[in-house]
Amino acid sequence: MTAQAPQPSEENITERLFNYIDDLPQDIQFNLYKQLIEDKVQTQLFKLIIDMSDEEKIQFLEKLGQEPIEEEPVKTINLDENESFMRENPRKNCLVAVKCKIGDTSFTSSIINISVHGVYIKGNHRFPVGQRIRMAFQLPNSDNALDLKGKINRSDLRGIGVNFLDMRQDQQEIIRAFITNE
Numbered sequence: 001m002t003a004q005a006p007q008p009s010e011e012n013i014t015e016r017l018f019n020y021i022d023d024l025p026q027d028i029q030f031n032l033y034k035q036l037i038e039d040k041v042q043t044q045l046f047k048l049i050i051d052m053s054d055e056e057k058i059q060f061l062e063k064l065g066q067e068p069i070e071e072e073p074v075k076t077i078n079l080d081e082n083e084s085f086m087r088e089n090p091r092k093n094c095l096v097a098v099k100c101k102i103g104d105t106s107f108t109s110s111i112i113n114i115s116v117h118g119v120y121i122k123g124n125h126r127f128p129v130g131q132r133i134r135m136a137f138q139l140p141n142s143d144n145a146l147d148l149k150g151k152i153n154r155s156d157l158r159g160i161g162v163n164f165l166d167m168r169q170d171q172q173e174i175i176r177a178f179i180t181n182e
Contacts, residue, residue, distance in 0.1 A: 089115040098137040
């Protein structure tokens with residue numbers, strides 16, 4: 001009967017990896033990190049920032065040499081043609097993956113802010129204002145994915161602003177809970 005070599009434990013492997021990385025020069029660590037995240041440094045930075053507490057964000061700004069700004073919630077004013085009054089809509093900055101379909105074009109991107117009335121989707125393609133869009137995404141506070149229709153109300157090289165169309169009350173409540181959740 002042959003003796004089988006003991007399998008290394010997960011803790012042992014993790015410890016070995018930690019020690020190995022700890023011994024690497026910082027520039028090599030950074031290159032390894034970039035390879036692991038497939039050169040999506042900006043996305044990873046955004047995710048880290050979103051997970052920071054307000055105090056950590058202020059400290060980060062100070063490290064970058066920026067003065068922290070006393071921030072009030074970002075608001076937009078809705079000036080729809082058929083409304084004779086102005087309405088403020090609180091928005092929440094976020095980074096949420098979204099699948100989009102505009103005509104025959106499908107793509108995946110990120111929602112970078114949201115309100116109960118619409119989203120701003122990061123992108124580098126321009127689409128005609130007024131174009132219809134279908135979006136599928138899941139907010140962190142919900143177990144259910146949202147499948148929503150919208151109309152593009154703004155388009156530039158940074159992305160598209162979309163007004164939601166035909167939203168159900170339960171969908172609005174999921175978004176409202178996400179916006180108000182700190």
